[in-house]
Amino acid sequence: KNEVEQSPQNLTAQEGEFITINCSYSVGISALHWLQQHPGGGIVSLFMLSSGKKKHGRLIATINIQEKHSSLHITASHPRDSAVYICAGATNKLIFGTGTLLAVQP
Amino acid sequence: DTAVSQTPKYLVTQMGNDKSIKCEQNLGHDTMYWYKQDSKKFLKIMFSYNNKELIINETVPNRFSPKSPDKAHLNLHINSLELGDSAVYFCASSQEGGAGEKLFFGSGTQLSVL
Numbered sequence: 001k002n003e004v005e006q007s008p009q010n011l012t013a014q015e016g017e018f019i020t021i022n023c024s025y026s027v028g029i030s031a032l033h034w035l036q037q038h039p040g041g042g043i044v045s046l047f048m049l050s051s052g053k054k055k056h057g058r059l060i061a062t063i064n065i066q067e068k069h070s071s072l073h074i075t076a077s078h079p080r081d082s083a084v085y086i087c088a089g090a091t092n093k094l095i096f097g098t099g100t101l102l103a104v105q106p
Numbered sequence: 107d108t109a110v111s112q113t114p115k116y117l118v119t120q121m122g123n124d125k126s127i128k129c130e131q132n133l134g135h136d137t138m139y140w141y142k143q144d145s146k147k148f149l150k151i152m153f154s155y156n157n158k159e160l161i162i163n164e165t166v167p168n169r170f171s172p173k174s175p176d177k178a179h180l181n182l183h184i185n186s187l188e189l190g191d192s193a194v195y196f197c198a199s200s201q202e203g204g205a206g207e208k209l210f211f212g213s214g215t216q217l218s219v220l
Contacts, residue, residue, distance in 0.1 A: 029205075030204075031205065031206035037147070041213065041214045041216075042211065043196060043198075043214075044211070045208050045209050045210070045211075048207070048208055050206060084147055086147075086149065088149075090206050091205060092162070092205055093151050093162055094151060094205060094209070096148065096150065098146070098147075098148055099147045099148070101147075
């Protein structure tokens with residue numbers, strides 16, 4: 001079992017829907033990263049958080065340290081949000097989740 | 107004006123060959139990394155270097171040898187390539203190497219070993 005688990009593995013949504021991707025971890029971490037990988041392959045860091053909540057545009061990331069759980073929310077989803085979203089727990093290195101493939105249909 | 111650039115983007119080669127992937131960052135960061143992404147999109151760290159010094163070596167076969175001539179460069183040399191080495195390799199950098207720091211990734215090198 002991976003130390004960082006994501007759900008769902010695949011997600012299809014209609015444009016405009018509110019999307020939630022979940023990340024649970026079983027190891028002690030100092031921070032939780034959310035990354036986005038577009039079909040072209042490049043990886044972009046979206047958020048890094050160690051407590052509470054962060055917001056950037058239509059993206060919101062939350063973390064609950066006690067429950068060892070983080071969520072990534074996308075409001076008013078758009079086809080350009082289609083990508084693989086990866087969470088990673090930071091110990092002395094990053095431990096990655098298995099990724100969530102999101103497809104937003106027009 | 108790419109922050110982290112790696113070359114080549116695609117690399118197709120025969121089993122048994124030796125190949126290198128180059129990475130350069132112009133962000134002034136102290137720490138650089140190599141990650142491997144398998145066919146299921148699962149990322150795993152291979153190496154990290156801080157100011158030219160090896161920090162993390164994640165049980166990677168000896169056929170993989172990173173080389174950091176200066177803190178802006180971290181190249182990956184692979185000897186005797188095997189079919190299982192086929193993957194996408196990502197270079198990345200961060201300011202000081204703390205696990206809680208933002209990472210900046212290169213665009214990836216897709217290696218195909220035939």
